[in-house]
Amino acid sequence: MRPTKTFDKEQVKFNLAKIKKGGQTFEVIIDPDKIIEFKEKKKVETREILRYEKIFSDAKKGFLASEKDLKSIFGTSDPIQVGKNILDKGEIQFTQEYRDKIRKEKKKRIIDIITRNAIDPQTKLPHPKTRIEAAFEEANIKIDEIKDAESQVDDIVTDLRPIIPIKFSKKEIQIKIGPKHAPKAYSVVDRMAKIKFDNWQTDGSWVCNVEIPAGIQNEFFDKLNKLTHGEIESKVISE
Template identity: 60%
Template sequence: MKSFKTFDKEKVSFNLAKLKKGGEMFEVIIDPDKILEFKKGKLKAKESVMYEKVFFDAKKGLEASSEIMNKVFNTENVVEVIDVILNDGEIQFTQEYREEKQKEKFNRILEIISRNAIDAKTGLPHPRNRIESAMEEARVKIDVFKDAEEQVDDIVHKLKPIIPIKLAMKEIQIKIPAQYTGTAYGVVSKYGKILMDNWLNDGSWLCSVEIPAGIQNDFFDALNRLTQGTVESKVLR
């Protein structure tokens, strides 16, 4: 995924991508739900903005002139300039959007931990509200741009000084056909820890992965989408 900077020095009324270049500040009004997909390479720049316009000051509606864009970016093509701003600039979200996404991601992580975590001493499930209280006490930081599944292990580790907790885990062996291996590693590693992997003679990828037991169905769904249902899998333990 392309590098992604954010900053919160000031409250804004738009979700923006901002780039200072050639002594000027350039701004683009972004679609906040699409910008991460752009950073993952799944969308084009023009699909990730609200308007195909470049501003000196979006709040005031002050657009950058063709002359200045040509001087600074060596092009008057607005889409090309937008692409540079999205790739090289900083992303600034409204406080409302950031808080909404923080809450959404917090609840998703809480759900995953509640479904998978047990008391490390008794082996019994922890009540959901106890886990939530521990997360608040630990002041866990939620990254709104990372998938919830990627954050679970780190957050559970931070909860251990507060409550005796561990995740119920499963080990699964999967075989990905050769034509899908290019993106398979990123998908698999998002859900769990790769314990073993091996490239087979036909170009397919064989691996075993340890994942939280409660996200097994989500894991299989993601693999089936990736491989159009051709993945082979076996639960080892």
């Protein structure tokens, strides 16, 4: 019996999840953004991931898997149950266009994380983003489109260290801001730093100890100095 065909012969490109069982291939057409959320352990329903509630033997040709084969191999022909099995245990295949898009986005995110959190241990200064980008190219860094950006950082930094010195570091800083600017400055500090201690003085001044990633120290003080017109006292407590 010929497989049931569901698509015309027009050129189509799909993001797929597929699995081989019992000598046969089973495929589902997926929403690529949703499958990444699913692989990142976010709460996503199977129905949200499947573009169609259909199981294919060859999605590109539009051939559906037979109910007989599904029941024989998966114990059910229900497309949601079979689809979940394929999503859990199968291989994900993205279109080249989507792979390029997601790798570009994750590369940018990873570089941002490194730039914000790391310094050159020799100079104690953050690396410019352009230096990190150049090191990526020299080290021929490969981005995994499935893994979230954060979980890839440590391995990538290990690959970058032979090219540029990198150290992840935090700084604890004590800040005092006068009553004129303290209320507005609070929101900036709270957004950019972890407030470990704070105290409002009787004159309306605000004193706090904060922890920030070493890589954003310059940005942090640039914003506070601009907001307070330089009317700020600070000292590094630890680094």
